[in-house]
């Protein structure tokens with residue numbers, strides 16, 4: 150890889166990220182059903198109808214996985230704490246779940262890994278989904294109680310706590326595009342989810358502050374968005390898509406407003422008196438997590454319903470997901486966040502990575518495309534720091550091949566290969582290359 154640790158400030162953190170439902174094995178330890186179990190059991194939603202019941206069996210193998218992080222010389226580990234494991238019905242604590250995260254966090258600290266917790270990475274308990282999930286305001290209030298329960302147990306040992314992972318996916322991808330649980334295509338449910346997930350962040354921060362937590366933030370995903378051509382119509386369409394995808398959450402959280410271009414579609418469907426929540430939503434936070442993967446080019450689609458846009462993959466080479474590889478987009482968002490929204494607040498690249506159809510040959514996985522991808526995105530991060538963004542860490546997505554949501558186990562994002570029959574872990578060549586880069 151074309152970077153080394155000493156290219157970065159001395160306390161810059163290198164790490165890898167995962168999420169509970171994607172790796173743990175949700176069938177173990179008394180966890181409750183989540184809306185992903187329901188979504189996966191519905192024909193056509195997930196490749197081969199796969200779910201997270203066993204996943205990587207991290208629940209039983211976490212010591213081995215944390216050893217691999219440590220052996221790579223990583224500084225930090227971004228993980229999530231499953232609401233449905235900790236409160237199977239969404240309301241009642243599960244002692245086994247609390248004990249699991251207690252052991253997990255101690256095992257991180259024993260290995261010198263800084264714990265970066267994400268409170269909600271999509272495992273909504275089915276009992277709350279039954280009551281309308283994120284379209285129901287009560288879910289945001291119950292989320293606050295969940296924050297109390299897990300923070301009382303492990304908050305004392307967290308290096309950083311993010312409330313929500315990728316609220317755009319929670320709301321728009323899941324309620325408007327229908328690609329993720331609960332698989333709705335309903336603008337009214339979307340508008341409500343867009344607001345209630347943002348409110349859950351605000352409530353989460355309030356609860357964390359009541360418990361004297363520092364290092365509280367959120368993880369947002371960003372998608373490089375450009376007009377498909379030079380026409381004024383494409384420019385306006387790209388601005389509208391940018392408002393929905395890239396501006397809605399960061400403007401709510403830092404300025405207490407939603408972009409007018411997005412409210413033009415959602416306004417009629419927003420919950421009553423949503424404006425009254427904006428002060429709680431926009432309270433100060435301590436860091437911003439940036440997830441970045443790819444770029445889209447946008448055309449106007451005047452005959453389609455609002456938002457009247459058609460989105461196309463960019464022209465560059467693609468990953469196994471079909472996502473364009475476009476490192477300049479990461480530099481764009483890191484510098485844009487600093488310039489337009491957060492100033493000098495610490496930024497972390499909380500996810501960046503690529504899927505590839507990795508195969509084990511002769512006991513090794515040769516994945517030069519991934520090593521190049523990581524190198525190029527870490528260098529884009531370095532350039533963003535040089536251009537004034539206060540970026541303090543980079544987390545690769547993902548430590549392990551895992552349950553890639555609607556794509557089941559087919560798409561491999563890991564630095565470590567997982568054989569989903571034997572569950573054997575095999576570090577890929579990119580793992581070894583990353584290890585030597587951050588040792589230099």
Ligand code: FCB
Nearest residue numbers: 168314315546553554562
């Ligand atoms: C992000 C998710 C993560 C993973 C990657 C590929 O949107 O946060 O769980 O699925 O994409």
